[in-house]
Amino acid sequence: MIELKGVHKCFGRHVVLDGVDFSVDKGETVALLGPSGTGKSVLIKHINGLLKPDRGDVLVDGASVPSLGRRQLAALRTKIGYAFQTGALFDSMSVAENIRLGISDEACFRDRAYCRTRVAECLELVNLPADVGRLMPAQLSGGMRKRVGIARAIAGHPEYLLYDEPTSGLDPINADAMDALIAQLQQELHVTSIVVSHDVRGSFKVADRVALLHAGRIRKVGTAEDFVAAKDEVVREFLERDIQVLEAEEA
Amino acid sequence: MLLLELVRGLPEWRIWLPRTRDQCLSVGYGSLGIVLLVAAFAGAVTALQAAYQFTGSVPLYIMGSLVTETIILELGPVLTGLILAGRIGARYAAELGTMRVTEQIDALESLGRSPVSHLLLPRIVAGLAMVPALVILADGMGLLCGWLATKSSLGITDADFSYGARYFFREFDLWYSVIKAEAFGAVVTVVPCYVGFTASEGAEGVGRATTRAVVAASVLILLLDTVLAKVLLPS
Ligand SMILES: Nc1ncnc2c1ncn2[C@@H]1O[C@H](COP(=O)(O)OP(=O)(O)OP(=O)(O)O)[C@@H](O)[C@H]1O
Numbered sequence: 001m002i003e004l005k006g007v008h009k010c011f012g013r014h015v016v017l018d019g020v021d022f023s024v025d026k027g028e029t030v031a032l033l034g035p036s037g038t039g040k041s042v043l044i045k046h047i048n049g050l051l052k053p054d055r056g057d058v059l060v061d062g063a064s065v066p067s068l069g070r071r072q073l074a075a076l077r078t079k080i081g082y083a084f085q086t087g088a089l090f091d092s093m094s095v096a097e098n099i100r101l102g103i104s105d106e107a108c109f110r111d112r113a114y115c116r117t118r119v120a121e122c123l124e125l126v127n128l129p130a131d132v133g134r135l136m137p138a139q140l141s142g143g144m145r146k147r148v149g150i151a152r153a154i155a156g157h158p159e160y161l162l163y164d165e166p167t168s169g170l171d172p173i174n175a176d177a178m179d180a181l182i183a184q185l186q187q188e189l190h191v192t193s194i195v196v197s198h199d200v201r202g203s204f205k206v207a208d209r210v211a212l213l214h215a216g217r218i219r220k221v222g223t224a225e226d227f228v229a230a231k232d233e234v235v236r237e238f239l240e241r242d243i244q245v246l247e248a249e250e251a
Numbered sequence: 252m253l254l255l256e257l258v259r260g261l262p263e264w265r266i267w268l269p270r271t272r273d274q275c276l277s278v279g280y281g282s283l284g285i286v287l288l289v290a291a292f293a294g295a296v297t298a299l300q301a302a303y304q305f306t307g308s309v310p311l312y313i314m315g316s317l318v319t320e321t322i323i324l325e326l327g328p329v330l331t332g333l334i335l336a337g338r339i340g341a342r343y344a345a346e347l348g349t350m351r352v353t354e355q356i357d358a359l360e361s362l363g364r365s366p367v368s369h370l371l372l373p374r375i376v377a378g379l380a381m382v383p384a385l386v387i388l389a390d391g392m393g394l395l396c397g398w399l400a401t402k403s404s405l406g407i408t409d410a411d412f413s414y415g416a417r418y419f420f421r422e423f424d425l426w427y428s429v430i431k432a433e434a435f436g437a438v439v440t441v442v443p444c445y446v447g448f449t450a451s452e453g454a455e456g457v458g459r460a461t462t463r464a465v466v467a468a469s470v471l472i473l474l475l476d477t478v479l480a481k482v483l484l485p486s
């Protein structure tokens with residue numbers, strides 16, 4: 001269970017998060033929508049402690065993340081997979097070694113044979129051919145880097161997964177594959193996920209609930225139907241283009 | 252703060268030790284050529300200038316001690332330190348700065364892994380291990396070239412040179428050289444690591460961090476050089 005309670009965060013005088021209240025239940029997939037630059041990435045970086053709130057609290061499984069010690073924080077982070085918006089791969093290592101670093105259990109990490117099979121599995125899960133493992137990150141396309149980043153995030157069998165725009169920049173087929181992967185991880189492994197996205201229809205498909213971040217606060221949380229039926233100006237404006245398509249599909 | 256973190260990371264030797272070996276190779280082996288080259292010229296020039304200034308006014312064997320002491324006490328460690336501030340310092344600051352601004356350090360942390368034991372300790376320990384070794388080699392090279400230069404310009408005999416070299420030499424002089432080297436090794440690794448680690452704001456930020464790291468390390472070397480001379484050498 002992830003809970004954000006009145007989280008404030010500003011960079012200099014620029015207020016990014018202005019009292020965010022938001023919670024995700026165990027086993028649930030929540031999509032986080034919002035215009036570019038509203039602080040979606042900033043928000044999910046609070047969950048694994050990469051950023052600390054100026055005010056408010058972030059709880060994961062009841063433990064307050066900002067006040068955790070070094071070791072406890074490291075232990076918590078091994079339970080939370082984080083797929084960076086740009087991949088953030090270690091560029092001095094091959095793709096396979098990148099994914100291997102995601103294996104959090106020390107005994108498994110040292111077991112070469114296990115690592116090799118796990119790396120191959122993860123590559124397959126993100127729909128990449130096995131020989132990509134030998135390449136260096138600089139040799140990959142943007143979309144491939146993003147998928148390797150996701151493979152690295154899932155390699156350690158995390159209980160929580162935070163995806164930062166997993167489908168943006170991907171072609172429709174791979175975007176669908178990614179949505180399918182998120183759904184599969186949820187159903188088979190009961191992973192709790194937060195999916196940051198611009199892709200309204202994609203997120204309606206994968207998510208149990210959808211949240212809209214606007215002007216530093218969560219403007220609306222609800223199911224896809226709630227969103228389609230919403231009267232709120234801001235919500236409608238954000239969904240406008242996609243709602244027309246969705247309504248046409250329903251009709 | 253950083254130093255505290257470094258000490259806390261030491262028990263995780265299984266992580267930093269293997270990476271240290273790679274860093275040692277690139278730091279030590281990679282810097283060997285330029286360090287020896289500079290030491291060779293420093294030794295030769297010291298000898299030639301001393302020969303120009305002092306011939307006729309002092310006995311020849313003094314040349315031996317002059318060249319030896321200048322190289323071991325000052326030029327060997329300081330020149331090597333300054334070169335490495337450029338070579339290792341710029342490299343460390345740029346590497347870590349780039350990793351910071353491309354979120355690679357955040358990514359490492361998000362995997363529950365410690366940047367201190369994965370990135371900082373291997374670099375710093377490699378520096379501490381390799382810089383004294385490089386300084387000793389530089390001392391040796393400087394002496395050799397200094398001796399050859401004196402010999403060719405003044406025709407000093409080998410016996411006179413080595414008599415002079417030993418006349419004022421104390422074993423402590425060598426230790427002094429190594430202590431300086433160790434201190435400079437700490438400076439050229441810790442300072443750039445810290446500056447790179449805390450870099451921000453894209454390519455320009457990395458550039459700024461790199462320059463700042465090299466300048467800060469060089470200045471600190473000169474300051475430490477003075478302080479060590481004052482504190483360690485009996486006057
Ligand atoms: N390290 C930082 N220092 C200063 N400002 C920052 C920093 N990180 C983020 N910001 C600011 O916070 C705001 C939100 O950034 P964030 O990356 O969370 O946006 P986002 O919602 O993820 O956008 P996108 O959809 O384009 O990824 C931006 O206006 C940005 O300027």
Ligand SMILES: [Mg+2]
Binds near residue numbers: 085
């Ligand atoms: Mg973002």
